[in-house]
Amino acid sequence: MASGPEAGEGDGRVTAAVLIIGDEILSGRTQDTNLRDIARYLGVLGIDLAEARTVPDVLEEIVAALNALRSRYDYVITTGGIGPTHDDITADAVAAAFGVELEEHPEILAMMERRWGGELNAARRRMARVPVGGDLVKNPVQGPPGFTIGNVFVLAGVPQIMRGMLEDVGPRLRGGRVTVSRTVRVEGSGEGQIAAPLEAVARAHPQMSLGSYPFFGPDGYGSNLVLRGRDPAEVEAVVGELTAALRQAGVENVREVEPAA
Template sequence: MADIITAAMIVIGDEILSGRTKDRNIGHLADVMTAIGIDLKEVRIVPDEEDEIVAAVNAVRSRYDYVFTSGGIGPTHDDITADSISKAFGVPCEYDDKAYAMMEAHYAKRGLEFTDARKRMARMPRGADHIDNPVSMAPGFRIGNVHVMAGVPSIFQAMLDNVVPTLRTGQKLLSTAIHCPFGEGVIGGPLAEIQKAHPDTIIGSYPKYLDGAFWTELVVRARTQEALDAAAEEVRAMVEALGPKAA
């Protein structure tokens, strides 16, 4: 039995739900998780409302090995992620001495006032560890299996780079893509048979629509190269066999 590690993501922010900002962190996290062998199983986008954030975090943190959040850790009044995560874990949200000192020095060095707003960014749940932010100093944090990161994509990515080496990774889900020039209506039947014959694989079929015609990207996924190759070979043979009939 392969070691399966799972994760969920919570995207926090009214601006994503209003459409004003288009999320770019979900796709990035998904790519990174796939690359390191962690299965991203669920994503939720929630508004800047404490009850919603607390409920979402508590719903997923017991179900999956890891949780990653983006957004809401800045210095303004609508940045309520640190408070919400603290509430979810039932611990106080307070200034972290190390973060406070680090940020105080950072602003002093640049001749900038360490405003109350900036101080907000040094608050985190009691017992949390920092996630370093090489871009703009104010750290994210980890508490339990929940990793709290910024919503600005360049900072989210930099923080995630710092988190990845700390994660326990599973057996990578291998995958191969097979181009199929026919629509799903042609291949649906035989493809289902192949899936049935190869229960240790996940065969996905992704329709693409271009200039009035469908084509399909077929993706075979498996935990072992042997399982992957066996199913992929049958899928390729199916596409070839259909060639004359469907063309």
């Protein structure tokens, strides 16, 4: 369980969402790692990843999800669907969401001609399409770049390429205050025993996030209680408050661990 402030409450946070696009993710044929990498990257910048959605290669569903996310959060990062095949329709969906046309970007065409030479076939030219008014996102790994329009950044689905593109996205984002994270580890007690003191502390500090993450293994069971906030002094104080509340409730095997789990 977890508790904390909801996204979009006007509390000064900088927020982002990730839109993962592709039938291969939903079918289980491909395991997504991009969400984890984006979350970690944004966290260093003090940007809260507040929501993630996965949608199939269906134009209407991509458009609907994108419009919902870009209206709610400061930034949206999409991954997948910008390749050369018929089901790579992310560019089409982004253009439709913004109500603009697609155009073949001369810089991408020139880059592909240098790489492949000669006449570019229709499949390769699909990767040169960018919504009118969009800017390019550099691809330092291989292949054509991604693009950005409004508060949306469109990146490749291949993890290595996505991470390379992300390095060009970061400097364009407005960062926030970095979140401080601390972990209190409880061993030998279930969530039923720790729920009441954890809830009491969470209610007393609504601007912080407090989450319980159970673990089970050959060496025993328990929970990692993760506290997150932007004020280091408050986080430090709440660690002590939570530890005291747990012990008062009869939970004895309590200790802080690093790094946060």
